[in-house]
Structures are given as structure tokens and as C-alpha cells.
Amino acid sequence: MSLCLEERRQRWLPDLRDGLLTVYGDTGLVDRVEALMAAAFKARRPELQLRDTQRLLRPDWFQRESEVGYAAYTELFAGTLDGISERIGYLNELGVSYLHLMPLLLPRPAPNDGGYAVADYDQVRPDLGTMADLEKLAGALHGAGISLTLDLVLNHVAREHRWAAAAREGDERYRRYFHVFDDREMPERYERSLPEVFPASSPGNFTFDEEAGGWVWTTFNSWQWDLNWSNPDVFMEFASIVLSFANRGVDCLRLDAIAFIWKRLGTDCQNQPEVHAITQALRAMTRIVAPATIFKAEAIVAPDIVTDYLGTGERAGKVSDLAYHNSLMVQAWSMLATRDARLAEKALSSMRPKATTTAWATYLRCHDDIGWAIDDRDAASLGLSGSAHRAFLADFYSGAFPGSFATGANFQSNPGTGDRRTSGSAASLAGLESALDEQRDQADVIWTVGLRLAVSRLLCAYAFVIGFGGLPIIYMGDELGLRNDYSYRGVEEHTNDNRWMHRPSMPWDRAALRNQAGTLEESVYSGLRSILAARKRLPSLHGAVESAVSAGSDPAILLVSRRHAAGDVMQVYNFSERDAWVAWGELGDPSDRVVEEISGVPSDHTGEGFVVSPYAYRWLTGLSLAP
Numbered sequence: 001m002s003l004c005l006e007e008r009r010q011r012w013l014p015d016l017r018d019g020l021l022t023v024y025g026d027t028g029l030v031d032r033v034e035a036l037m038a039a040a041f042k043a044r045r046p047e048l049q050l051r052d053t054q055r056l057l058r059p060d061w062f063q064r065e066s067e068v069g070y071a072a073y074t075e076l077f078a079g080t081l082d083g084i085s086e087r088i089g090y091l092n093e094l095g096v097s098y099l100h101l102m103p104l105l106l107p108r109p110a111p112n113d114g115g116y117a118v119a120d121y122d123q124v125r126p127d128l129g130t131m132a133d134l135e136k137l138a139g140a141l142h143g144a145g146i147s148l149t150l151d152l153v154l155n156h157v158a159r160e161h162r163w164a165a166a167a168r169e170g171d172e173r174y175r176r177y178f179h180v181f182d183d184r185e186m187p188e189r190y191e192r193s194l195p196e197v198f199p200a201s202s203p204g205n206f207t208f209d210e211e212a213g214g215w216v217w218t219t220f221n222s223w224q225w226d227l228n229w230s231n232p233d234v235f236m237e238f239a240s241i242v243l244s245f246a247n248r249g250v251d252c253l254r255l256d257a258i259a260f261i262w263k264r265l266g267t268d269c270q271n272q273p274e275v276h277a278i279t280q281a282l283r284a285m286t287r288i289v290a291p292a293t294i295f296k297a298e299a300i301v302a303p304d305i306v307t308d309y310l311g312t313g314e315r316a317g318k319v320s321d322l323a324y325h326n327s328l329m330v331q332a333w334s335m336l337a338t339r340d341a342r343l344a345e346k347a348l349s350s351m352r353p354k355a356t357t358t359a360w361a362t363y364l365r366c367h368d369d370i371g372w373a374i375d376d377r378d379a380a381s382l383g384l385s386g387s388a389h390r391a392f393l394a395d396f397y398s399g400a401f402p403g404s405f406a407t408g409a410n411f412q413s414n415p416g417t418g419d420r421r422t423s424g425s426a427a428s429l430a431g432l433e434s435a436l437d438e439q440r441d442q443a444d445v446i447w448t449v450g451l452r453l454a455v456s457r458l459l460c461a462y463a464f465v466i467g468f469g470g471l472p473i474i475y476m477g478d479e480l481g482l483r484n485d486y487s488y489r490g491v492e493e494h495t496n497d498n499r500w501m502h503r504p505s506m507p508w509d510r511a512a513l514r515n516q517a518g519t520l521e522e523s524v525y526s527g528l529r530s531i532l533a534a535r536k537r538l539p540s541l542h543g544a545v546e547s548a549v550s551a552g553s554d555p556a557i558l559l560v561s562r563r564h565a566a567g568d569v570m571q572v573y574n575f576s577e578r579d580a581w582v583a584w585g586e587l588g589d590p591s592d593r594v595v596e597e598i599s600g601v602p603s604d605h606t607g608e609g610f611v612v613s614p615y616a617y618r619w620l621t622g623l624s625l626a627p
Contacts, residue, residue, distance in 0.1 A: 330373050
């Protein structure tokens with residue numbers, strides 16, 4: 001064992017051992033993992049070992065203000081893995097340094113939940129390429145300064161996966177990989193406290209499988225079998241999978257459905273403490289063998305719980321390195337709908353601080369629907385009903401609310417709870433689609449007041465999530481203002497899943513318009529690039545720093561302050577279509593030179609305050625921030 005590996009082993013083996021003993025209480029499992037680590041390290045290529053050293057010297061690489069993320073489906077963005085390589089120049093032009101490619105492993109035949117029903121963790125979808133192509137792409141991205149992120153589905157596998165196939169054939173070893181019950185007694189006891197993820201299309205959490213001869217736990221769909229993580233053999237399978245991806249050059253693994261992996265009777269079987277111990281063990285193992293690889297938690301959970309996925313208490317900084325800031329996304333859309341920042345102030349200020357070695361992954365839209373995660377207590381503190389506000393947001397963004405600018409659709413309406421989620425692209429939800437519908441008979445885009453407001457609305461929301469700190473992730477097409485794509489209705493496997501309306505193919509002919517002055521694409525693209533360029537100049541946007549959020553004296557104004565030894569930034573956002581006033585006293589004491597960093601223009605601070613135009617955003621430096 002090399003000296004470097006031995007030093008890493010000494011550093012992270014206690015975390016590995018603690019995680020495993022907490023969950024499994026089996027010291028023999030540690031020995032099994034050690035043997036796996038030794039073999040994986042021996043197979044690790046020299047260029048990846050060099051990357052390990054570089055990342056150990058800069059362990060905050062994913063927190064830095066220079067990092068910009070981009071998420072895309074391989075087939076929709078570029079056709080194949082080789083096609084992604086041909087589009088690296090486009091990513092570099094936008095400033096991307098972190099690329100998340102949506103599910104690309106071999107899934108079951110459709111329906112397959114957009115690829116999240118994995119049938120083989122060792123095989124890429126044949127239409128996209130091969131594992132060799134994936135390794136080649138990782139090398140090309142690394143050479144261009146871009147890290148690669150892939151999804152790792154932890155909670156379930158496709159019914160067609162070889163483990164499930166063996167379980168159906170009566171292999172007791174593999175039957176123990178899953179939760180299979182001979183009768184309905186235990187499923188019914190679990191169901192008393194279990195919510196439904198897809199109530200409209202897949203009600204309940206258990207499916208009777210005739211071949212298996214029992215009731216199988218299927219949280220998401222009947223053909224996605226939940227894994228039994230209390231079985232240490234399941235841990236070992238995924239430990240091997242994690243190290244295999246790390247050795248192929250994957251820089252970040254998005255831990256899909258991580259909140260669901262541990263089951264406990266009498267609970268909702270989400271966010272159980274064993275989840276964090278298991279993640280800690282997997283992360284420690286990866287730190288020893290392949291420290292260039294990090295974890296991102298896909299935990300779309302309540303704001304008071306999500307910080308646990310970055311580690312709190314004795315696990316602080318030992319769980320995932322990144323976690324999605326779902327509440328930030330929800331509050332951005334809520335402010336746009338209400339023209340009021342006070343609920344966002346309450347919700348975002350109530351969150352617990354995270355470990356300084358971790359960062360939020362911030363986003364405005366992603367491939368999934370929007371669940372309106374408004375906390376009842378936050379709403380009540382402002383005299384609002386949480387359920388009524390969630391219903392309002394669902395109505396507003398489906399376009400059903402009178403005067404709404406949005407074009408979206410309800411997803412998975414639950415008649416029992418009244419909850420509805422929302423599908424739609426960022427541009428359509430921000431009003432670009434409805435503004436353009438008013439001029440659909442025109443050959444060229446006419447810059448109406450409504451269209452200008454829609455573009456400003458989209459950019460304001462993106463400035464907010466980019467300026468909040470952490471790692472901002474742009475969803476493919478948002479940089480061009482792509483609207484909903486309704487062609488999914490003609491695709492048999494997609495027609496009943498309206499999330500595909502915000503999963504368009506990249507129209508490269510329209511992407512070419514990003515450099516043509518006066519086009520809609522150029523307006524959105526240049527605006528976003530200006531925001532990203534400013535971000536890269538501001539150390540205060542480093543992910544270790546916490547944001548302080550407050551509403552202005554005008555409720556349409558949100559203030560976000562970022563304090564850093566290299567210089568503070570005060571961000572001002574107007575989430576309404578009217579002018580709003582901000583007094584300098586709300587922000588701090590201006591120095592001799594106050595600069596708006598996105599435009600690079602010095603700001604006049606001689607008066608008592610200033611007007612913030614509709615959906616405008618300002619990142620101000622040169623202020624002594626108010627306490």
C-alpha cells in the first residue's frame with residue numbers, strides 16, 4: 001500500500017468504521033471494504049491519482065466562486081457521449097466547469113422513469129455509447145476544466161436487474177437484497193405511515209409480484225424494486241459500483257433518492273439516521289481510494305432536515321459534499337408569484353447552518369417537477385395558510401390563477417391531500433411562452449413590454465440562485481430561454497408524464513442566435529453570462545460562506561448579504577413588475593466607491609436611496625454592511 005494511500009486510510013478509516021458499525025455492527029464488513037479498496041486503488045490510473053492529489057490540495061474546488069454547473073440529458077443535448085465531446089466548446093463559452101449528465105446507464109424498457117429504473121450499473125445505454133466512451137468523455141472534460149457528474153440510483157433497481165431476476169427465480173441470497181413479504185400483514189402496517197410518491201400513477205408502496213410470490217416494496221413504481229440496505233451485501237455491491245465510477249473518471253455522484261433507502265416501521269421511511277451513517281461510510285471509502293470524487297445528495301426534503309445530508313452534529317461535514325437547496329428554488333418561484341419576499345426571508349433564515357466544508361447546489365429548474373415545499377410554520381408566522389399557499393402556487397404556475405404570467409401544468413395531483421406539483425420550463429413558468437403566444441402570427445419577435453418583463457423575470461430569478469453562494473446549476477436550454485416542448489405527447493413512453501414538456505431537445509439552430517443582437521436567445525444568454533462573469537470575480541460567493549437574507553422595507557425587495565474577508569457583497573432583488581425603493585440605510589454605509597458588479601458600473605450613493613426597476617438585480621460592493 002502506497003504511503004499516500006496509507007495516510008488517507010489513517011485519516012478516513014475512522015469515519016468508515018464508525019458508519020459501518022453504526023448501521024451493521026459487523027467488524028468483518030470493514031475488512032471486506034478494505035479488500036475492495038485495495039483492489040480499486042491498484043486499478044486506479046495514474047492520471048486519476050494525479051487528479052486525487054490536485055483535489056486534496058484544493059479540497060474546496062466545488063465550493064469556489066469559479067464553479068458553474070450545467071445539467072443535461074446526453075441524447076437531448078448532443079445525441080451521444082461522443083457528441084458531448086463535440087459540444088465542450090459551447091460549455092466553455094458559457095463558463096461551465098461542472099457537467100451533470102442525466103441518467104445514461106442501461107434502464108429497463110420503457111416505462112423507466114426517465115432512466116432512473118436501472119437494469120445494469122455496468123453498461124451505458126447502447127444508443128449513447130459504451131463505458132469506454134464514458135471514460136474517454138471524462139478525460140476530454142477534465143482536459144477542458146470540466147468535472148463530470150453522473151446519477152447513482154441507490155434506493156431501487158429495475159425489476160429486470162439481475163439481482164431482482166435472481167430473486168424472482170428463488171435465489172434466497174438475492175431475495176434478501178429486497179423487501180419481499182409473503183402476505184399483506186407487514187405491508188399494511190408500513191402503509192399506515194407511508195406517503196405516496198406517485199399517487200396518480202402508482203398508488204401505494206407495495207406491488208404483488210407473481211414470480212417472486214410475494215409483496216415487493218416499490219416506493220416509486222411497480223417496476224422499481226426498493227433495495228434492502230439493512231443487508232450488508234447491498235452495501236458491498238454499491239461500494240463496488242461507487243469505486244468503479246470513480247475509476248472511470250466520474251468526479252461527482254448524485255445520490256438519487258438517498259432519503260428513502262432506510263426503512264423503519266411506524267415512520268415515513270425517509271431521512272432515517274442510518275441514511276447518513278451509510279453515506280458517511282461510502283464517502284470515507286471514496287476519500288481513501290479516490291478523493292477526486294465527491295457526493296451530491298438528491299434529498300428533496302423539508303428545509304429543517306436537508307442540512308443533515310451535509311452532516312450535522314458528530315457527522316458534520318462527513319456525509320455528502322453537496323446537497324440540492326430545494327427551498328431556495330421554491331422560494332424564488334413563490335416570490336415571483338406573490339411579488340413579496342417576506343416568506344422567503346422567513347424560510348431561508350430559519351435553515352440551520354451547514355458545515356463550512358460543504359456547499360449547496362443551487363438551481364432554478366431541473367429535470368423534475370416542482371414540489372411546493374412551503375413549511376406550514378413559516379407560512380403561519382406571516383398569517384398565511386401553508387396548504388392554501390401551496391394550492392395558490394400550483395394554480396399560478398399551471399396558468400389557472402387569474403392574471404398569471406406562467407404556462408405550466410399540474411403533475412401528480414393527490415386528491416387525498418390536495419397537493420399538486422408543477423411541470424414546466426423555467427422560461428415558460430417565467431412568462432416567456434405566454435408573452436410570445438400573443439404574437440404567434442408574427443414572423444419576427446416583437447419586444448413588447450410583456451416579453452421584456454418575462455426575460456427580466458427569468459434573469460432576476462437566476463441571478464438570485466447564482467448569487468446565493470454554492471454551486472449554481474443551469475438546466476439545459478434555460479440559457480436560451482427555451483419554452484415548454486409539447487412534442488412529448490406524441491411519444492408513447494412519455495405521453496402520460498408531462499415532465500417531458502421541460503425536457504426538450506437542444507435546438508442548435510436557435511443556440512446559434514445567442515450571438516445575434518436583438519434576438520430573444522441573445523438577450524437571455526448575454527444576461528446570464530454577465531451574471532456568471534460577475535460571480536467568478538467575487539470570492540464572497542464561495543460556498544463555505546453563509547448567506548444572510550432579509551426582506552426590504554418594500555416587500556417586493558429581497559436583500560442577500562455575503563460577508564467574506566476578501567470583500568462583502570450586498571445583493572438587491574426586485575421580485576415585482578413595478579419600481580421599488582431601497583434606502584442606503586437598509587444596506588449599510590457606502591464607501592467612497594460603490595460598484596454594481598454585474599454591470600461593473602459605479603453606483604451613485606449620494607442620495608438617501610435608489611429606485612430598483614422591475615425585476616432588476618444589483619450586486620453591490622464597497623459597502624460596510626449593516627449588522
